[in-house]
Amino acid sequence: MTSEKKSRRRRFRASGMMAGSKDLLWVLLWLLGIIAMGVWLAFFLNAPARALVEQAFANTLYGAVCVVAFALFMGWAVALALHGLESARRRAPYLVLTFLLNLLRSVPQMVGMLIGYALITGLIRREALPSTASQILLTSVITAVFVFQEVVDLIVERIRHYEHLEFYNALLVCGVPPRVIINREILLKNSLAHLVQKSVSLFGRAIFLICSIDFIISVGLSTEVSLSNLPVTLGSMLAKLDSKQDILVIGTAFTDPRIIGTLFFEHLQGISIAFLIVYTLMCVYRIANGLMERYRL
């Protein structure tokens, strides 16, 4: 093969890889961005503030991952229940479950989560949630309750798609149990890309909701429980006075460009928190879109 042909083939492969794996590219960019920021903070942000930023970032990611896990589990369980009731032609319980799901759907996510936070506040006041981990877990469960319907819709849609093909019936008449057909043949072998894409998109949604709610409740939910009692997250960090002042400096920099340089050395806490939220959300959005493109979902 001539060298020209080889290089043409290499260029073709490289362009194909870039076009087909935008999701991986954005995962890489996200990691690089976070690492670069971590290095920068190590040099220019004081140790206590840096520890707080790291803690907030870790708690937010932990919370978001838990939301995804709970949402997937709840979505899977409810979708299977719906499908089971529908197949068994048990109309009354099917309608009740559908009604409850629709009722949940009608509650705005923010409102639902605020109610959930009120519950957490009550539990903290009774000292029923002693550890940070348990508080984050319960927060995640509440967040998942308001986003898991998307997983239900996805799984039900996937099952219906395959039921319309002969594939589902063909396996049934071979004596393969419906639970094996759904879980192994439909979800694991034919819907993994869909579920991963949904998980990534839920991950982004969870970060957005956690940050928004923590920011909103920065005024405190009661005289005894405030942000200082709840685990620190990117949202609650952004609501701190220091961060707010740092963010305000960005506005000032528009009218006084001389202070732009100070943004990256003297106002790092607020700037880095804002960067972490916005950059992570943007990357997650791009990753989810990349997955859709790659697997033609």
Place this chain on the structure above:
Amino acid sequence: MSEERYDITVAAGRRVLASTQNLVITPGTVTFLFGESGIGKSLLAKALFGIIDDLDLRVRVNGENYRTYCSRPEVVARKTNGFFMFQEPSSHLNPLQSLEEQLHEGALAQAGDPIGPVRELWDARGGADLERLLPVFPKPYRPSGGEKQRVLAAMAFSKMDVAPERTDEGGEIFVFDEPTGSLDREARDRFLDRLFERFRKRKQTILLITHDYGMIGYVQAHHHALLGQIRFRELVLESGRAKVRDFAPERFMRWLGDQRPQHAEYPKTPLLRVESGIQVFGRTLRFLEGASGKGEVDMSIHPGELVYLKAGSGIGKTTVAKIVIGLLNADHFRMEFEGVRLGDVSPRHYWRKNLWGKKMTMAFQHADESLNPNASVEDTLRLLSLRTLGTAEGVTRALEKVFDPEEVARLRRKKIWQLSGGQKQRLNILRAFTLSTPLIILDEPLNALDFESIDRVLALVRDARRNEQAILLISHNEDIFDAIVPPESVHRLESIATS
């Protein structure tokens, strides 16, 4: 007559979808192209005709860039004056135009009576059905597959009637891609008669792609005088590359002649008895005795018996099969299986708990849809949880019933989507037989298969019958099954609108 030889490659990125170096078309002849499904017959024919959308594909014909090939005068003439009848009629027909309007569209309107060729394809009894059919739209009315195929064939015939004489720039070509896949034998024979009638007059170039080897017998018996102008060719995969080779019709005829109906003494009590008069979708389905449909009878199947259920496309053969196997609810239905009476009020979970995979199973018509595209060949069999398939040797032994040993080694870890249509169909059929249930329902088991594969599937049928397994068969391959199934085991299905 000078032969036109084509070297065609169609690829998507690095994956070659279809490729052959020796597709030979002789102008002024009829070429039958056989071969198993999914190895590229349709794609090669489309490339030859100049109708592939090459936006995402890399297509080369005789070493030429596809755009250059398509702009050659003979290819332009071929498209203008010829016709391509697509395999899937739904993709050919415009859902926003009535069938009658489509029969008068473009160049077809030049034919004096574009409805005439459609009438030629309907029998005398079906005249009223045709009048009802012509004003409707393909959707939502949804004519049956057979009705759509006949309308498309009529369009092709109209185009043949109005096509100009061949010029030096080359002539037209008429491609028929599986034109009779949904037709019963009577309708298929009518199609062939009309096609050869036109061929006798105009000597146009015809490429007919089909899996129906039975056409060979009909052509030999009824159009023998034209055999000198007919080429039988077969597209086969050799070391992963498609190759066109001549197919000797005598080979098939000899094989068909060797087939004998297997008469047997069956126990008095049938394994399955389905009462005639199933009511479903506003129609009553009745079983008639024998191929000619003498009188109404219940359909009984004994252990070891092969019962052949015949009917035209769209009558309801698959519907009956799905009702028997408990996948479809009928308004009225009664059957007795192993002495247990079942009917439209029987709970579906009875089939699931007691029958599916244990007492009865079914191989569906479309292997493409019946197999999990992302499962491997090995997983497809292992999913059946049979002890015989617990080891690698067990899986190999099972696969060797329908695949060559060297093919098995190559295929077992392959995903279903990577298989050809014929390989999928063989696996689809094998899965049903591997379960060894007392009753097996086969819906179009010879679909998409080449000659060798047909022989293998029929060997499975013979083995199953020896093991006292009963088989309910639905198939359009009447030439083959009429030679195998004794007349007393044939039933004709009739559909009557329920008042």
